[in-house]
């Protein structure tokens with residue numbers, strides 16, 4: 152699925168926000184839990200710490216402050232919001248959606264609310280659909296959120312996955328664009344034939360939670376890391392190139408690259424493919440680990456707060472996740 156604005160963006164990001172819990176789990180903490188080392192985690196992933204919730208914390212509790220910050224920056228009131236799209240694979244309940252809890256928390260009584268499940272690419276999917284809703288005239292103010300409580304589905308005995316993930320939320324308010332600033336192009340892709348490489352099977356209709364014979368491990372993340380790695384490197388590079396092409400933006404004109412913070416080596420490979428120098432590659436994986444759908448909006452929110460995204464900045468966002476799913480966007484601020 153592709154969107155090309157031909158220099159006339161339909162929508163722009165008017166505000167961004169993020170939230171990460173205070174509690175920190177370091178590589179040294181993990182050394183005491185599983186057979187791993189700070190050295191292995193740092194060199195193979197780039198991760199040093201991750202922020203994690205207290206058990207029982209709901210995804211909507213992280214999404215709400217992130218959304219409020221985005222709304223503050225955008226200067227919108229809860230009643231102004233027409234639509235709330237939440238990307239998550241670790242929502243509060245199986246149903247209703249996490250978006251409806253967020254709607255209630257914010258008092259966004261005029262908003263239609265729903266979740267999108269597209270794993271780590273989910274946030275860029277919501278951004279695309281927000282743009283489409285505004286483009287079609289169905290909505291004027293869309294709140295998009297990526298939020299994960301990944302610690303709720305981690306197997307703390309599996310060293311190949313438990314060292315990778317953290318909890319966080321990121322949000323943006325998307326409104327109509329009046330000039331050449333906004334979402335210039337986006338691209339979404341899916342390949343459902345590779346679902347076995349990364350998933351959490353338990354709790355759905357295939358392996359219902361009430362079936363006591365299903366092992367607890369089936370309610371946690373399963374990943375064939377090295378195979379996912381190869382696909383992620385290829386697809387993220389390809390997706391970024393496609394979105395740039397659609398936007399008519401040259402690689403040299405990229406001001407900042409936001410690649411899904413899953414592994415430092417994947418981020419670096421994507422930057423190399425795009426010939427983007429390190430100083431233009433935003434990284435916060437060392438602090439938060441892989442926060443799945445929250446990864447891109449968390450990175451963008453932090454970069455904005457640090458003054459790295461300014462008026463006229465051209466940013467490229469690219470993500471890849473279970474499914475497989477992948478997505479990219481080119482945005483002029």
Ligand SMILES: CC(C)(COP(=O)(O)OP(=O)(O)OC[C@H]1O[C@@H](n2cnc3c(N)ncnc32)[C@H](O)[C@@H]1OP(=O)(O)O)[C@@H](O)C(=O)NCCC(=O)NCCS
Nearest residue numbers: 187188191271310311314376377379380383413414471472
């Ligand atoms: C998970 C990941 C960090 C593993 O790194 P890797 O270099 O591929 O490592 P491998 O899985 O090949 O494992 C190499 C060795 O390290 C070991 N290992 C795995 N996790 C370890 C850990 N936490 N500590 C120490 N050793 C570990 C393995 O057991 C294996 O040992 P062996 O060679 O004796 O069998 C990496 O594959 C990755 O980032 N994958 C992609 C994740 C991703 O992109 N996700 C996107 C969507 S969320």
